[in-house]
Amino acid sequence: MPKVSVVIPVYGVEKYIERCARSLFAQTLDDIEYIFVNDCTKDRSIDILNAVINDYPARKEQVRIVHHEKNKGLPFARQSGWQVATGEYIANCDSDDWVALDFYEIMYNEAIEKNADMVVSDYILVEGESKRQMCGLRDVNASKEDIIKDMMYMRTPWNIWNRLFRRDLLAQFEEFPQKYMAEDMAVTLLLYHKSDVIAYCQSACYYYNVRTDTASHQTSLEGIIRNYKEITENFAIVQRYYSKEDKQGTYKKALNNVHFFHIMFLLPYIKKKEVRQLLRECPLSVFYSMITDRNAKTTRRKKAFKLLMKRLLGLI
Template sequence: MPKISVIIPVYKVEQFIERCAISLFEQTLDDIEYLFIDDCSPDNSVEIIKNVLMRYETRKDSVRIISMQKNCGQAAVRRYGNSIARGDYIIHCDGDDWVDINMYYKMYECAVNNKLDIVRCKFCRTDGKLMKECINIPSNIYCDAKKMISYLLRLSDLSSTCDKLVRRELYQSVDFIYPVDNMCEDFAIVTQLFCRTDKIGYIDEVLYFYYQNKFSISHILDNTHIDNKAQQISNNVKLIGKILKTKYPGGIFDKEIEVIKLMAKNAYRPIIRREGYYEKWKTLYKEINSKIFFNEYITIKEKLSFIACYIGIYPLLTGRK
């Protein structure tokens, strides 16, 4: 049984996958299962992975390259990877990112030595030149599942599955609800993980490097894509609400849910001046429009942007273009 399974979705990452694969195969942990899930990538990503693997003879038996029958999207790929993983722990890695050479050794040792279900590390964003450490929550929060969920949903914590080493049984529980929509699917997954355990540890060190790819799908601004994005975020917000209502009845996270509902509305913000999109923005989760200013978890900046949108002068008031 491998110590860790690393799941890597592969789709249009031929420019970056070599760097990613090298950082994975160079890991100092000795017993890792690598699951590269090819989501019908139309480029040479898979061939590049195979070429890199030829340099690492000791890793060949640990690598599986699996092809989806059709392009399914990240949510389905992650779910499939989790279902077939054999490691004691599971972690994800995106094909355009890379990891510190000691990342999985340090996380695994922390998990085993402290009998933890989840271990996290610091996370860094980079454009290839500049690096910026991502937000970190107070260390005393890790022993309180409710506070962890609150920080996550008010966008004061990272929802990524790539900085979280998770005991396999959590992901493979028969009642684990996997999202079907790709946008913000990690929010639904991580919320659910935090609902299931408070045995969470933290390594105060940057071990994961997230590459901000300017050509990624998140930068597409055509109308159809934005409509789909808003709908998918909205669907995952509803799923999060369902998960929380089951675990914590009584509406204790209502204000946090308002924050992620505003996030769904804001999918329309970049094109709000196009015909018909002001109304789409205004009517999506319209019940929170009157609550924005009374929510202490929504920043002043976001409240000002909301005003600008509501009175029809966004992005002029905020200086955005």
């Protein structure tokens, strides 16, 4: 059994795949498995990947390329990789990002030392020539409950690629996201709840490449509505899970904050008929909860109050 399986979805990344693959194959951790999932990419990504693999003969036996018969999207590509992974721990790397050469060795050693179900690290946000170190965990001494609440209140990011988690955790879930937008939220919030021991590795070794040509940066009305509907579907998975697992309602208010955070994406387009229809479908309980939740940001509470008043006045 490999120590770590790294799952890398591949689609439309011919500009970036070489940098990503070289950073993976040059890892100081020897006992590692690489699973590239070809989601029917239309460009030369796989050809470039195969050329890079030839430059690392010692890694060839550790590399698997899973080919989809049709394009399924990022969530299914990740899940295809998880299904065939054999490592003790699973890591996820986006094929337009890259990692420091000792990233997975550091993360794995931290997992073993702490007997952790999950390890989270800091990361570097790369925007062109600009680089910023981002905190992967706001409070290293926080309890699991507080960490989950921090994510729900957007104080701690829920990215999946700067985390290492036990492979057997995946077998405990009945449902995984099918839509692209916020798919990491629908996975990470569930994984955290199932993890008994969460370790923190402060080393910022993952480099996240910010791109403006992806679906998450849509600015058209059609794109915004599509993204909102995808987020809503993935968020529903989180709601269904916590409705079963959280009988005490520990995370009820915090989950309403996540819901309202996504509603805010619609607000710049509130004058559009299609957007007003979506807002009319939002449960009033979310607005009430946001207004009374002192843990939510003041700006969100004010916006929730304005939306509630408009709903009551029949303006939306």
